[in-house]
Amino acid sequence: YGIVLCEGDEMYILHNDPDKFNKHGGSIVKENLTKWIKGKDIVEVHTTDVSKEQIEQVANQMKKMPYHLIHFNCEHFIHKIVNKNFNFSPQVINWAIGLTAITFAYFIIRNHGKK
Numbered sequence: 140y141g142i143v144l145c146e147g148d149e150m151y152i153l154h155n156d157p158d159k160f161n162k163h164g165g166s167i168v169k170e171n172l173t174k175w176i177k178g179k180d181i182v183e184v185h186t187t188d189v190s191k192e193q194i195e196q197v198a199n200q201m202k203k204m205p206y207h208l209i210h211f212n213c214e215h216f217i218h219k220i221v222n223k224n225f226n227f228s229p230q231v232i233n234w235a236i237g238l239t240a241i242t243f244a245y246f247i248i249r250n251h252g253k254k
Contacts, residue, residue: 140213142187142194142220143172152176153198155216157206166206167198167216187221194220 141154150172159168197220204211 140217155213163202165203
């Protein structure tokens with residue numbers, strides 16, 4: 140997940156990368172889109188009415204935050220920009236639902252054998 144910024148003739152992607160750090164120690168990085176996209180499969184592209192200033196404002200607020208799979212992943216960053224909702228990551232929600240279902244099934248199966 141990332142968001143594209145146009146600056147003159149150049150295009151950049153602003154994203155939350157677990158393997159990179161910015162000069163503030165956080166994981167929000169801005170990279171040249173052409174270089175970043177090489178070797179990657181683009182799955183979805185969405186348009187948004189978010190301004191460059193709004194994107195940069197959110198990135199500035201989060202510039203010191205390090206990547207965290209559950210609390211601050213790439214989805215959290217993009218949802219904060221686009222939806223103004225920081226606490227939303229479909230990836231984390233889906234994992235939580237899956238783990239809950241597996242745990243529930245385990246206890247049903249375990250207790251069923253005790254009858």
